[in-house]
Amino acid sequence: MIQKILIAEDHESSNLSVQKTLEEMGMRDADYVYYCDDALVRIQKAKDAGEPYDLLITDLYFDLDHRPQQIGGGMALIGAARAVQPELKVLVFSAEGKIGVIEPLYTEGNIDGFVRKGRNDARELKLAITQILANERYFPRFYVAATRQENGHDFTAYDITVISLMAAGIRQKDIPNYLEAHNIRPSKLSSLEKRLNLIREVLKFSTNQQLVVYCKQKGIV
Numbered sequence: 001m002i003q004k005i006l007i008a009e010d011h012e013s014s015n016l017s018v019q020k021t022l023e024e025m026g027m028r029d030a031d032y033v034y035y036c037d038d039a040l041v042r043i044q045k046a047k048d049a050g051e052p053y054d055l056l057i058t059d060l061y062f063d064l065d066h067r068p069q070q071i072g073g074g075m076a077l078i079g080a081a082r083a084v085q086p087e088l089k090v091l092v093f094s095a096e097g098k099i100g101v102i103e104p105l106y107t108e109g110n111i112d113g114f115v116r117k118g119r120n121d122a123r124e125l126k127l128a129i130t131q132i133l134a135n136e137r138y139f140p141r142f143y144v145a146a147t148r149q150e151n152g153h154d155f156t157a158y159d160i161t162v163i164s165l166m167a168a169g170i171r172q173k174d175i176p177n178y179l180e181a182h183n184i185r186p187s188k189l190s191s192l193e194k195r196l197n198l199i200r201e202v203l204k205f206s207t208n209q210q211l212v213v214y215c216k217q218k219g220i221v
Contacts, residue, residue: 002089005022006046008077022129036073036076057093058092061094090113091111093121094116102114106139155199162175
């Protein structure tokens with residue numbers, strides 16, 4: 001459940017836009033700050049008071065001004081916030097569009113979602129928050145598309161389901177039972193093995209373990 005939210009955004013127009021989007025979703029318990037240092041102080045105080053935040057929405061880049069800051073940007077804030085409150089969910093809202101910058105946010109920062117500022121960003125914010133509410137990570141379409149192109153393999157919903165099950169520790173021989181129970185086809189072990197062999201061959205992996213690790217790092221599962 002996400003009820004208490006903190007917005008860290010130094011541009012007033014963007015800050016107000018996020019607040020309005022949250023209000024439209026019925027989430028009115030939102031605080032906002034313009035500096036990363038202030039965000040960390042709020043997170044610490046809320047936790048100490050026994051009323052921790054459920055979600056941090058932060059930009060990546062904060063403009064420098066007359067006020068010196070210990071925390072220089074969103075990535076540093078995420079690390080500092082998680083040191084105080086490891087279970088805190090984080091949604092990055094930024095104009096950044098470089099995959100090389102965004103990917104470490106998932107693989108190293110373990111963020112729960114990323115939304116790029118721009119056309120239709122309010123609608124995407126709602127979608128991202130909805131998925132985070134369901135304890136799912138949100139990946140923007142442009143990131144998924146670029147990742148697929150880089151991978152050389154277009155992961156289907158079936159692929160993602162199978163690899164997610166392996167990532168959860170389910171043995172390959174037991175996956176057909178899950179697929180059959182959930183009416184997912186093909187469900188036979190032989191078909192499953194052929195599909196995994198194909199994916200490993202395209203990505204040049206020799207084991208399923210390598211495939212699972214790779215998919216986790218890329219945010220595919």
